[in-house]
Amino acid sequence: MVADASDDSRRWLVTGGNGQVGRALRETPLPAGVELYMPGREVLDLADLPNMDRLLVDENICAIINCAAYTAVDKAESEADLAHIINAKAAETLASAAAKATIPIVHVSTDYVFDGLVLERAYVENDPVDPQNIYGHSKLAGERAVLESGARAIILRTAWVVSPFGNNFVKTMLRLGQERDALNVVGDQIGNPTSAHDIAATLLTMAARLEKDQTAPTGIFHFVNSGHANWYDLAARVFERASQHGFAIPELAKITTAEYPTPAKRPANSMLDTSKIREQYNMNIRPWQDAINEIVDRLCEEKGSAA
Numbered sequence: 001m002v003a004d005a006s007d008d009s010r011r012w013l014v015t016g017g018n019g020q021v022g023r024a025l026r027e028t029p030l031p032a033g034v035e036l037y038m039p040g041r042e043v044l045d046l047a048d049l050p051n052m053d054r055l056l057v058d059e060n061i062c063a064i065i066n067c068a069a070y071t072a073v074d075k076a077e078s079e080a081d082l083a084h085i086i087n088a089k090a091a092e093t094l095a096s097a098a099a100k101a102t103i104p105i106v107h108v109s110t111d112y113v114f115d116g117l118v119l120e121r122a123y124v125e126n127d128p129v130d131p132q133n134i135y136g137h138s139k140l141a142g143e144r145a146v147l148e149s150g151a152r153a154i155i156l157r158t159a160w161v162v163s164p165f166g167n168n169f170v171k172t173m174l175r176l177g178q179e180r181d182a183l184n185v186v187g188d189q190i191g192n193p194t195s196a197h198d199i200a201a202t203l204l205t206m207a208a209r210l211e212k213d214q215t216a217p218t219g220i221f222h223f224v225n226s227g228h229a230n231w232y233d234l235a236a237r238v239f240e241r242a243s244q245h246g247f248a249i250p251e252l253a254k255i256t257t258a259e260y261p262t263p264a265k266r267p268a269n270s271m272l273d274t275s276k277i278r279e280q281y282n283m284n285i286r287p288w289q290d291a292i293n294e295i296v297d298r299l300c301e302e303k304g305s306a307a
């Protein structure tokens with residue numbers, strides 16, 4: 001339930017409530033007694049934050065989940081200052097306020113902190129970071145600011161986020177698949193497609209544990225759905241599932257990153273190792289294929305019922 005002000009409930013501030021993860025959070029069962037306070041950017045603009053110390057007191061906030069971010073990876077190459085303000089400066093302000101208020105903060109980050117050049121395995125939390133684009137640099141600065149704030153903090157790094165909401169690869173494929181007979185899809189970047197709903201459930205579990213248990217593990221954690229894919233594999237899975245709903249399947253061709261140049265450089269390997277979160281937070285993580293089926297089914301059913 002996303003509720004209005006109430007005196008006796010535990011209220012958590014969630015930023016980015018209209019993004020993929022934020023919208024998934026709205027649909028995810030909350031821990032007992034928790035209400036989410038999810039102001040939009042008209043109330044809480046991360047580029048121009050109000051006095052957060054006061055807001056946390058006035059709104060009776062017990063924990064913060066920061067899933068707002070400047071996520072336009074290519075556009076960030078020409079808007080470095082704005083990306084830094086939202087992804088680093090605002091994260092610092094939120095975490096400092098959390099530290100002063102002695103409340104925990106869970107901050108969402110990205111695989112793009114890595115260079116992606118380690119090809120043979122998934123990245124672990126303490127692998128060396130080396131972002132390859134402006135977005136990655138801004139997110140890394142945000143991670144460091146949160147960790148240095150003194151707040152009890154978790155950095156949840158995730159990757160390849162997909163959902164029925166907003167802009168993401170699954171939605172783009174389904175749209176393009178209706179418009180074209182053939183699609184070229186990059187086949188030499190590997191990663192872990194990850195459901196925004198699974199991230200949302202993970203964020204709630206971690207925030208609840210941090211709020212209740214002063215000894216709960218803090219620091220950096222990786223969370224992605226299990227298994228890995230390249231973008232071509234992911235597109236093939238999307239269309240295979242969509243075909244069960246009567247969608248036409250375009251012809252897919254595998255191309256290289258070099259054949260699909262973008263302003264921001266992408267890591268060749270984005271795979272994140274989730275051993276730490278599975279061990280320390282007892283997370284059961286489902287395969288990415290299950291998440292994709294769920295999203296495609298929902299999108300196809302919504303499209304079908306709108307037709």
Ligand SMILES: NC(=O)c1ccc[n+]([C@@H]2O[C@H](COP(=O)([O-])OP(=O)(O)OC[C@H]3O[C@@H](n4cnc5c(N)ncnc54)[C@H](OP(=O)(O)O)[C@@H]3O)[C@@H](O)[C@H]2O)c1
Pocket residue numbers: 015016017018019020021022040041044045046047048066067068069070071086108109110111139158159160161162166167
């Ligand atoms: N998408 C991915 O593939 C991916 C991969 C790795 C990590 N992540 C991380 O996962 C987290 C969630 O990503 P997502 O995919 O849910 O992002 P998203 O769909 O792009 O949503 C971002 C949210 O941030 C909000 N926002 C941006 N600028 C703002 C500002 N100045 N003031 C207030 N709110 C602002 C947006 O508000 P509006 O709705 O008003 O625009 C939106 O609600 C982010 O930390 C992101 O870095 C994402």
